[in-house]
Amino acid sequence: MQEEKIILPDSDLIYYRDFLVEKEAQQFLKIFIEEFPWRQDKIKLFGKEHLQPRLTALFADNAKPYTYSGITMQPDEFPEPLLKIKHRAEEVCGTKFTTCLANLYRDGQDSMGWHADDEKELGKNPVIASVSLGAERMFHLKHKQEKSLKHKLRLENGSLFLMQGLTQHFWKHQIPKTKKVTAPRINLTFRKIK
């Protein structure tokens, strides 16, 4: 598979454009939109409660709860089609994953704010494999200390974006809102929870 290294300081990033065949990725999108147990959690921002601007679902091969942004989620078992993608991601990344956090961006008004995936449960240098299905969205990166360091990339249908090494220590990422996108996107982030 063709791999494209993204060269930024204090990071280890690889983009695999053709991780899934486009048509297959669209089929997975349709199945997952219909069949995943989607939920919309509340988050507290500056003391005020809001609904998260996206839907989420959590899957794991164990029953350990996962807490991120102050939300604790109890995982479901991996459904068969998701296991297929997990195994393929494990082959490409050369590591095993325990957990998949799925995000459904219903359209361009759904988003994810600036954060790093640096929860303790993920271990020191987490390997995060992020598979994109459906509408193409922009992914922004910014360095935590060096404010002039920024990067943007397009996450295409069927792609896998791998973040590992020091990346989560030094960089934050976000999926911004956009008026241009009216179609849904699912992002599958495979993680290893210790």
Ligand SMILES: O=C(O)CCC(=O)C(=O)O
């Ligand atoms: O939707 C994406 O590509 C990013 C998702 C993400 O950053 C996360 O789940 O932590």
Ligand SMILES: [Fe+2]
């Ligand atoms: Fe993230």
